[in-house]
Amino acid sequence: MVPFIARNKGALAADAVLMSDTLMLRPGQPAISYATRGDLYLELEVLGPKHDLHSGNFGGAIHNPLQALCEIIAKLHDANGRIAIPGIYDRVRQSSRTEEAWMVEFGAPDALVVEGAGSRRGWGERGYSLYERLTVRPALTINGIAGGYHGPGRKGVIPARATAKLSFRLVPDQDPHEVDRLFREHTARLTPPTVRAKVRTVSGTKPALVNPEHPMIRAAVSACRKGFGTPPALLRSGGTIPVVNAFQRILSAPTVLMGFALPDDRLHAPNEKLHLPTFF
Amino acid sequence: MVPFIARNKGALAADAVLMSDTLMLRPGQPAISYATRGDLYLELEVLGPKHDLHSGNFGGAIHNPLQALCEIIAKLHDANGRIAIPGIYDRVRQSSRTEEAWMVEFGAPDALVVEGAGSRRGWGERGYSLYERLTVRPALTINGIAGGYHGPGRKGVIPARATAKLSFRLVPDQDPHEVDRLFREHTARLTPPTVRAKVRTVSGTKPALVNPEHPMIRAAVSACRKGFGTPPALLRSGGTIPVVNAFQRILSAPTVLMGFALPDDRLHAPNEKLHLPTFF
Numbered sequence: 001m002v003p004f005i006a007r008n009k010g011a012l013a014a015d016a017v018l019m020s021d022t023l024m025l026r027p028g029q030p031a032i033s034y035a036t037r038g039d040l041y042l043e044l045e046v047l048g049p050k051h052d053l054h055s056g057n058f059g060g061a062i063h064n065p066l067q068a069l070c071e072i073i074a075k076l077h078d079a080n081g082r083i084a085i086p087g088i089y090d091r092v093r094q095s096s097r098t099e100e101a102w103m104v105e106f107g108a109p110d111a112l113v114v115e116g117a118g119s120r121r122g123w124g125e126r127g128y129s130l131y132e133r134l135t136v137r138p139a140l141t142i143n144g145i146a147g148g149y150h151g152p153g154r155k156g157v158i159p160a161r162a163t164a165k166l167s168f169r170l171v172p173d174q175d176p177h178e179v180d181r182l183f184r185e186h187t188a189r190l191t192p193p194t195v196r197a198k199v200r201t202v203s204g205t206k207p208a209l210v211n212p213e214h215p216m217i218r219a220a221v222s223a224c225r226k227g228f229g230t231p232p233a234l235l236r237s238g239g240t241i242p243v244v245n246a247f248q249r250i251l252s253a254p255t256v257l258m259g260f261a262l263p264d265d266r267l268h269a270p271n272e273k274l275h276l277p278t279f280f
Numbered sequence: 281m282v283p284f285i286a287r288n289k290g291a292l293a294a295d296a297v298l299m300s301d302t303l304m305l306r307p308g309q310p311a312i313s314y315a316t317r318g319d320l321y322l323e324l325e326v327l328g329p330k331h332d333l334h335s336g337n338f339g340g341a342i343h344n345p346l347q348a349l350c351e352i353i354a355k356l357h358d359a360n361g362r363i364a365i366p367g368i369y370d371r372v373r374q375s376s377r378t379e380e381a382w383m384v385e386f387g388a389p390d391a392l393v394v395e396g397a398g399s400r401r402g403w404g405e406r407g408y409s410l411y412e413r414l415t416v417r418p419a420l421t422i423n424g425i426a427g428g429y430h431g432p433g434r435k436g437v438i439p440a441r442a443t444a445k446l447s448f449r450l451v452p453d454q455d456p457h458e459v460d461r462l463f464r465e466h467t468a469r470l471t472p473p474t475v476r477a478k479v480r481t482v483s484g485t486k487p488a489l490v491n492p493e494h495p496m497i498r499a500a501v502s503a504c505r506k507g508f509g510t511p512p513a514l515l516r517s518g519g520t521i522p523v524v525n526a527f528q529r530i531l532s533a534p535t536v537l538m539g540f541a542l543p544d545d546r547l548h549a550p551n552e553k554l555h556l557p558t559f560f
Contacts, residue, residue, distance in 0.1 A: 056519025239336025
């Protein structure tokens with residue numbers, strides 16, 4: 001999409017972009033988001049023996065790539081829920097006083113985040129609310145792991161390789177290229193000499209921030225008040241919308257993020273839903 | 281098979297059982313194995329949120345079951361390659377002097393194990409040769425992990441659950457029921473309050489040991505010498521043959537393990553082979 005926007009810059013010229021791909025915190029309470037997190041999606045592959053081995057004949061004497069992968073992943077967070085990659089927080093911007101006040105006024109309380117997740121309790125970086133962890137703080141998520149046997153019953157195998165998909169959510173002023181480099185350097189340090197590790201970059205997006213005092217945001221706030229009878233919450237989104245950055249960079253157009261999803265909509269998950277009263 | 285043996289005890293009465301399911305160390309050098317490791321095959325499932333979550337909306341604020349699974353697995357071995365489960369080594373029998381001498385005389389040198397594995401170097405419990413780690417010492421192998429997304433490209437998901445298949449190889453006098461209990465107790469201790477863990481037992485087998493001075497083993501030694509022109513190595517097998525125990529227990533018949541597989545045959549793996557000169 002980015003080359004398309006660049007090629008059609010003239011035809012696409014606009015004062016602002018209106019996009020509906022973000023959250024409200026609850027039905028009846030509109031919201032405008034003024035920030036999205038960036039991301040960096042990676043694959044980490046750990047390679048061991050040339051081929052799969054029988055765990056009876058080799059179990060205990062050859063390092064298992066699946067085990068080595070777990071050992072590397074376990075070291076990517078510390079006991080305080082922080083990402084344990086040196087330098088990863090260096091460019092993370094501290095919230096201003098104004099913003100901190102907004103976070104408290106508009107942000108989702110911890111209980112709402114936990115309930116929306118269908119979880120029993122929160123987790124993550126000590127010293128921040130769950131809403132802050134989701135919006136103004138970076139996150140590292142293991143999105144998938146595959147390796148060895150996972151059919152029914154049993155197979156005594158030491159797999160030759162194991163792969164994890166993992167992704168960072170980035171906040172201003174983190175840069176996906178720099179985080180990529182920090183991750184690769186740290187993974188190399190964590191990889192024991194008994195296995196090899198390969199990192200592949202799938203995609204990367206910078207975080208985006210729209211000035212909430214922009215006239216178009218102000219107009220959107222009025223529109224929300226008119227439509228819902230109540231002023232919108234000013235939120236930051238924990239998700240990533242890569243094109244927001246492209247609109248800003250190529251068209252110099254801010255994006256007004258006026259979305260209507262609810263925290264329990266199960267985005268990207270089985271049984272995703274849309275709340276019909278909000279839709280109408 | 282065990283109930284069948286019990287029901288047909290009379291018809292199956294025998295002085296000894298001859299079985300061909302074990303290794304030689306190299307072509308031309310026959311081998312008789314007098315011990316097999318037992319095993320215990322388990323599934324460990326870590327459960328987090330009720331359903332999969334979007335890692336943008338929840339990444340950093342909800343503990344990811346895949347990450348928690350890795351964190352638990354990483355704690356199952358210590359930095360010396362030992363299984364870090366309290367009590368797991370309590371019943372492991374120390375080798376006798378005679379046996380230690382055999383291990384050195386007949387056992388696979390480290391280089392042969394590493395070469396057979398197609399690996400770059402060995403791994404495991406410090407203070408033991410690779411052959412000892414494979415035969416007289418227990419092992420814990422992660423046989424498979426499944427969780428989250430592992431198709432092509434990317435999906436920003438925090439999976440609701442993650443599962444590992446793992447198996448112990450056990451040595452005299454370890455008991456699979458006791459190891460099962462120790463594993464469950466330790467897993468419960470390692471599981472943080474942010475997730476739940478379930479353990480399922482798939483199967484368990486006691487280790488087996490045949491007296492190498494038994495007349496039938498002596499007869500097999502003579503037969504090997506006659507057939508190959510060289511006396512057989514007396515080995516312990518790292519693998520598990522559950523029925524050896526049943527023959528011993530129900531029929532009081534020792535099993536002579538006279539096998540012809542080679543270390544690089546890729547047992548249970550893609551491109552498994554049989555060395556034809558040895559076969560003929």
